Amino acid sequence: MNKTENFSPNSAEARDIAHHLHPYTSPAMLKEKGPQIMRSGSGIYVTDADGKEYIEGMSGLWCASLGFNEPELVKAATEQMQNLPYYHSFTGKTVDPAIDLAEILIKIAPEGLEKVFFCNSGSEANDTAIKMVWYYHASIGKPEKKKIISRKRAYHGVTLAAASLTALAYVQDGFGLPLDFARHTSSPHYFQDAHDGESEADFTARIMRELEEMIEAEGADTIGAFIAEPLMGAGGVILPPEGYFQALKPILDKHDILMIADEVICGFGRTGNMWGSQTYGIRPDILTCAKALSSAYLPISAVMVSGKVAAGVEEQANRLGQFGHGYTYSAHPVPAAVAKRTMELMEERDIVGHVRSVSPLFNERVAAMERFESVGNTRSVGLIGAMEFVAEPGTRIKMDPAQKFAAKAMAVIQEHGVILRALPVDGIGFCPPLITTEDEINLLFDRVEKAMPVIDGMAAEIRG
Numbered sequence: 001m002n003k004t005e006n007f008s009p010n011s012a013e014a015r016d017i018a019h020h021l022h023p024y025t026s027p028a029m030l031k032e033k034g035p036q037i038m039r040s041g042s043g044i045y046v047t048d049a050d051g052k053e054y055i056e057g058m059s060g061l062w063c064a065s066l067g068f069n070e071p072e073l074v075k076a077a078t079e080q081m082q083n084l085p086y087y088h089s090f091t092g093k094t095v096d097p098a099i100d101l102a103e104i105l106i107k108i109a110p111e112g113l114e115k116v117f118f119c120n121s122g123s124e125a126n127d128t129a130i131k132m133v134w135y136y137h138a139s140i141g142k143p144e145k146k147k148i149i150s151r152k153r154a155y156h157g158v159t160l161a162a163a164s165l166t167a168l169a170y171v172q173d174g175f176g177l178p179l180d181f182a183r184h185t186s187s188p189h190y191f192q193d194a195h196d197g198e199s200e201a202d203f204t205a206r207i208m209r210e211l212e213e214m215i216e217a218e219g220a221d222t223i224g225a226f227i228a229e230p231l232m233g234a235g236g237v238i239l240p241p242e243g244y245f246q247a248l249k250p251i252l253d254k255h256d257i258l259m260i261a262d263e264v265i266c267g268f269g270r271t272g273n274m275w276g277s278q279t280y281g282i283r284p285d286i287l288t289c290a291k292a293l294s295s296a297y298l299p300i301s302a303v304m305v306s307g308k309v310a311a312g313v314e315e316q317a318n319r320l321g322q323f324g325h326g327y328t329y330s331a332h333p334v335p336a337a338v339a340k341r342t343m344e345l346m347e348e349r350d351i352v353g354h355v356r357s358v359s360p361l362f363n364e365r366v367a368a369m370e371r372f373e374s375v376g377n378t379r380s381v382g383l384i385g386a387m388e389f390v391a392e393p394g395t396r397i398k399m400d401p402a403q404k405f406a407a408k409a410m411a412v413i414q415e416h417g418v419i420l421r422a423l424p425v426d427g428i429g430f431c432p433p434l435i436t437t438e439d440e441i442n443l444l445f446d447r448v449e450k451a452m453p454v455i456d457g458m459a460a461e462i463r464g
Contacts, residue, residue, distance in 0.1 A: 012037055012049065024170075041068025044433045044440055046419070055444050057420045058431045062233055062265045062384075063296035065342075065351070065434040072345055073297045073338050080337035089118070089331040098331035101340045105302060108343070110261075110277045113287055115310040117303045118331040122264035122290035123157025125301040126227070129260050129286045130161045130181075131325055133224040136258070136309050139316035145224035149214070149257075152187040153424070155234035156227060156262055165227055168235060168424055183218060185211045188232070190241040191377040191388065192396060192425065200242035208247045220255035225286070230276025233265035236425035237386035239379050245280050258285040258309070264301070265384070268292035269352040269434050272359055272382035279381065285309055292434070293339045300335035351434050355383050361438050365445040366430060372452045374409075374459035377427075383434060388427035391463065398426055403462060409455045416451040418444055 007014040013034035022030060037049040044067055047053045059065060066073065080097060087095050102116040117132075119125045130148055137145040150156060150165040157163060163171050164178035167187075172178055186207035187193055194203045215223060226248070232238035252259055261284035266276025270292065273279045277287065286309060290301030305313070317323035329335075346352065359382050366385035370378050376390030389406060391399045399405045406422035413420055413428070421429045432444060 006032065007034055043067045043069065044436050053417070054414070055418045055440070055447065056433070057418045057444055057448075058429060059433045060296055061291070062270075062431045063291035065268060065270075065292035066295040066345065067433045067435050070295060070297070070345070072341055073295060076337045076341035077298060077334055080334045084333050087333055088328065090326055094331065095333040095336065097333050097336035097340050101336045101343070104340060104343045105304060108274055109304050110275055110282070110284060110287065112283065112285075112306045113304040114307040115305050117305070118336070119290075119301040119303065119327060120299045120329050120332075120335075121157070121301050122262075122288065123159040123162040124327065125264065125288035125290055125303050126156045126162040126165065126260075126262060127159050128303045128325065129227070129288050130165075130225075132286060132303065132305060132309060132313055133258055133260070135316055135323075135325075136312040137224050139312040139319075142221070142256075144222055145256075146181050147183055147218060147223045148181055148260075149183045149185055149211070149223060149226045151228060151232070152184050153189060153232060153235035153238065154184070154187075154227075154229070155232070156229075157264075170424070183214065183223075185214050187235075187238065188240050188244055189236065189238045189425070191379075192398075204241045204243045204247055208251065211248075212251060215251070215255055215257075220257070223255065223257050225258040225260050226252055227260040227262055228282075229262045229264075230266045230271065230280045230282060231381065231384070233384070233429075233431075234423070236388070236423045236427060237379060237384060237429050237431075238425070239381060240280055245282050249283065260284060260286045260288065263287055263289045264291055265431075269346065269355050270382050270384050270431070272352070272356050274352055293342065294335055295338075295342045297342075298332075298335035298338045299329075300332070300339050355434055358436065358438050358441060359383055362430075362432075362436075362441050365441060368445075369448070369452070373456045374405075374452075380430070383432060383436065385430045386423060386425075386427045387430075388423075388425050389459065391459070399459075399462060401426070405459070405462070408458060409451075412454050412458075413448055413451045416447045418447045418451075420448075 016035045017031055038046050039049050040047045045053050046056045105116050119128055152167045154167045156165040158171055164182035167184045190200055190203050261277045261282050263276055267289040271279040285306045287304045294300050362383055363380045366378050366380040369375050369387040373393045374389050375387045377388040391397045406426045410420055410422045423429050
């Protein structure tokens, strides 16, 4: 690729464009505008190479829960690097940080989860969960239970198996996905998908009937698990409608279908409890987590499994001679040490209690965005929320996707000093670090509100 003529040949921007293939980025746009290079961070703020400071209203990618310069995590990484910078967990070996971290996680886990397997990302964790589902069912004589049911608009990662469960076109288009084990049932997005006049409870009942019809059509003896985020993050910050998970559990139990809770975004205090499963009354057989596990300072993820699943996996592994799955960096001592210290800081500083104390203000400021003409719906819980745009005020009518309205709105908001994220429901997500104070919440939304007249004007221009 030729260096763009818009930048001097030896600039960081030109060198990046020449050699770096960016995720979730248009190469043409990157060549035209160049990358935005971030140089430093402090608390909830990040500063780019031009010296402009922003409120990082998305915690990076829903992940930097303790902010961008926590010295205790730097210290934990440095000390472990000096002591033992790497070792593996194959053939019965392990390291002290992994032992300690596993113990901490099981202690705080939802009831019934008893064992931990470490990976490096949310995608790897969900791939591992899929393999464990297959391995478990094979161990109890039901190897045909291979299908995994996800939901439309779900996001579960981008590796081959996880991306098959992600039901968003931009993750699958061009890759020959989804693979044939994946099935997708109705999205729980009440605002967009409810019938006119349908209550939340009636909406839940209808989509549960649709799930049961899918199970009957596919054959329950071919379905191994159902995977769901407690609330759908990257798919649109979609909160479950009234009674959703309470209605789901009996259906799964009836058909011997395991429940996987994808807590990659929701885990570690984001929803006002340690786990989104606790917020929404989920009893998972398998739970995956990542992101805030280390406050995103180093890559690490985990899969926690129930005693039933662990016993089945271990029995099958004993029959075969070993559990033939693992990664070079599973339970890597440095990320494990940072994750351990992250968990300790969450307890020492009562981060979950802090989220509960500031979330009423956060929820109030999110809800207040509905007064702007372009915003049709808002929703939030804990310190995560969204506003969803509409083409006509007071309706559910969506704008033409070709307009890429949310992406344009996100750019306007960034010009006002806040980094947020466009969502595929044509909305904007809010997910500030868990350490955000009430004053910082007000500053974040004050800046967003100053951008809204421009955004409303853009919407009015589209309407003509």
